[in-house]
Amino acid sequence: KNVQELERLETVSENPGTGRSRILVFVRLRPLAKKEKEAGSRCCVRILNRRDVYLTEFTHENDYLRLKRLRGRHFTFDASFPDNATQQDVYLTTTAELVEAVLQGRNGSVFCYGATGAGKTYTMLGTVENPGVMVLAIKDLFTKIRQRSSDGNHAVHLSYLEVYNETVRDLLSPGRPLVLREDKQGIVAAGLTQYRAYSTDEVMALLQQGNLNRTTEPTRVNETSSRSHAILQVVVEYRVKDASMNVVNRVGKLSLIDLAGSERALATDQRTLRSLEGANINRSLLALSSCINALVEGKKHIPYRNSKLTQLLKDSLGGACNTVMIANISPSNLSFGETQNTLHWADRAKEIRTKACEVNEELQQVPESETDQAKLLLELQKENR
Ligand code: ADP
Numbered sequence: 001k002n003v004q005e006l007e008r009l010e011t012v013s014e015n016p017g018t019g020r021s022r023i024l025v026f027v028r029l030r031p032l033a034k035k036e037k038e039a040g041s042r043c044c045v046r047i048l049n050r051r052d053v054y055l056t057e058f059t060h061e062n063d064y065l066r067l068k069r070l071r072g073r074h075f076t077f078d079a080s081f082p083d084n085a086t087q088q089d090v091y092l093t094t095t096a097e098l099v100e101a102v103l104q105g106r107n108g109s110v111f112c113y114g115a116t117g118a119g120k121t122y123t124m125l126g127t128v129e130n131p132g133v134m135v136l137a138i139k140d141l142f143t144k145i146r147q148r149s150s151d152g153n154h155a156v157h158l159s160y161l162e163v164y165n166e167t168v169r170d171l172l173s174p175g176r177p178l179v180l181r182e183d184k185q186g187i188v189a190a191g192l193t194q195y196r197a198y199s200t201d202e203v204m205a206l207l208q209q210g211n212l213n214r215t216t217e218p219t220r221v222n223e224t225s226s227r228s229h230a231i232l233q234v235v236v237e238y239r240v241k242d243a244s245m246n247v248v249n250r251v252g253k254l255s256l257i258d259l260a261g262s263e264r265a266l267a268t269d270q271r272t273l274r275s276l277e278g279a280n281i282n283r284s285l286l287a288l289s290s291c292i293n294a295l296v297e298g299k300k301h302i303p304y305r306n307s308k309l310t311q312l313l314k315d316s317l318g319g320a321c322n323t324v325m326i327a328n329i330s331p332s333n334l335s336f337g338e339t340q341n342t343l344h345w346a347d348r349a350k351e352i353r354t355k356a357c358e359v360n361e362e363l364q365q366v367p368e369s370e371t372d373q374a375k376l377l378l379e380l381q382k383e384n385r
């Protein structure tokens, strides 16, 4: 069964970066934390062949490791990262291809899914010493743009937003909640800051500041909330000449999403949590799981409207977009239930079929000469400031 599954994965994931028709799913195991070691926990996850994940359950504290051959305890993904995988390794395997696609005017999105403490924010944002996917993607993007053109033709804009308690907020300029609107490009948050980025250096600081703006749990003052979803959008816009020498505007959008903790609200230590908040976190993640179910089952109606999160993810999940899911897990047997739950959803996400990813291209007023074209580019740059 396993061999068949690998073959199936191989055939559908060919033609990378363009006509892919399903979500790529990766798993990342984090190292055992000091706290977990001190609590006497043991490792219940093994990763083999860079692909297979074995989850084992200890029936008793001192039991020998028992490989139970129950259904759903052995999983295969597009790649699985052991606890010593580097940030660069994770970036190159999961996201580098999408950056290339975005530079061709396509859309892509990467989302991290998993329980609180499983390593989502580490994977997405990382630290100053070990920057994560968000920073590495932008760095790579700037390098590739520099290799391609020196004329300043490419404009890069960033926006960073949060969904918390069914409210959408701008993390780059915190203030009043944003309203979601549907326009021809899909669902957009009206009034969201579009920050024009010129270099990587400023981006890490910007994102860290943005992360500090994420909603904090009242009782855990130093921690960003496990109930907030953070979405970074990177939009690359440039002009090219097509085969018939018309100038066309191309726009590629990369969305990088750090989802809220997938654990059930009741399973946390926040018994005092306001019920509204608990209900809403369930609402967003429940909506996400019902959308995944509906997409897998090939249903006509996908219930995106059920939550803000699923509205924002609409074009990533079912639309014309290259989508990557990274499922983050802890190795500790104390997190067995959460890990099993995460792997279950990751396994299911492999079945989602997406539409072919097209180039977003719009014809421009045709400039007659090179000077006209240069003027046009200057205008574009001005507009973007
Ligand atoms: P989440 O965002 O899923 O709640 P975090 O990313 O905050 O979890 O990770 C929890 C802790 O584990 C953090 O202290 C983080 O630095 C650490 N951590 C997570 N993944 C790794 C990893 N791959 N290598 C080293 N430390 C990690």
Ligand code: MG
Pocket (backbone or CB within 6 Å): 117, 120, 121, 122
């Ligand atoms: Mg986090």
